[in-house]
Amino acid sequence: MAEAPLLLTTDPGERDRTDALLLGLVAEGDREAFGRLYDRFSGPLYSAALHILQDAAEAQDIVHDAFITLWEKASTFERTRGSAFSWAVTLVRNRAIDRIRMRRRRAELLAESVPEDLGYGTDGGAPSADDAAVQGDNARLVRAAIAELPAEQRRALELAFFGGLTQEEIARRLQEPLGTVKARIRRGLLKLREALAPQL
Structure with missing residues (x-):
């Protein structure tokens, strides 16, 4: 050398x-x-x-x-x-x-994947005390629903939405094929929708 x-x-x-x-x-x-x-x-x-x-x-x-x-x-x-x-x-x-x-895109995707009434009032302004209380309750429901997901789906969603990682980065970190990671995220989002829709 x-x-x-x-x-x-x-x-x-x-x-x-x-x-x-x-x-x-x-x-x-x-x-x-x-x-x-x-x-x-x-x-x-x-x-x-x-x-x-x-x-x-x-x-x-x-x-x-x-x-x-x-x-x-x-x-x-x-x-x-x-x-x-x-x-x-x-x-x-x-x-x-x-x-x-990617963080912004994921935030938009997450916003689209849960019912609209998770957000603030329809006027787009700051939340009222009631809205803030409802939003806090909804956040707890979302966290509880995520906790109920199978571990593999939960981990993939946490890395994507809270860790800000791309699907390729998640696949590398978890040492899993990219297709597997994509499928886990997709299935996890579908299960979240199903779990949250009746409650929100």
């Missing part, structure tokens, strides 16, 4: 050259270089993800995914288009923004 010097310099040019050299070694499958790159990048990348997501667990997931991409796609890095660190930050930023979009 070509030894990349671990420079303790404050010179950005030297840091960029070292990072690019390490990334080149990663492209050749060098695990030690990957570990050194992880040591150099993981702290700042985690801070960037946390700043966007405001959630420590999600930030860790995003950084983990970004390092998987760095390992798999290191050979596609073009130094002429920027530094290795900038590329890594872009990976994290894009994934974090995608995660926020």
Whole structure:
């Protein structure tokens, strides 16, 4: 293995050259270089993800995914288009923004999957005391209905709606086929509808 010097310099040019050299070694499958790159990048990348997501667990997931991409796609890095660190930050930023979009989509899907009277009054304004009490009761009913789901469906739904993970990310985390995860989420939502419809 070509030894990349671990420079303790404050010179950005030297840091960029070292990072690019390490990334080149990663492209050749060098695990030690990957570990050194992880040591150099993981702290700042985690801070960037946390700043966007405001959630420590999600930030860790995003950084983990970004390092998987760095390992798999290191050979596609073009130094002429920027530094290795900038590329890594872009990976994290894009994934974090995608995660926020997925949160919104999931919130919309969840809102569509339960009866309308879970929400506030029809005027769209802030809830009255009565509305707030009803909403609290409804939230308890939803939590109770989720708790009654089979463990596999419950876990998939929790990761999707409360963890903000994509179906692909859930499949990776649970080490299950993507089709299995999709089916569990679909079946879980149907069971939630069936369980909640008579009560709401």
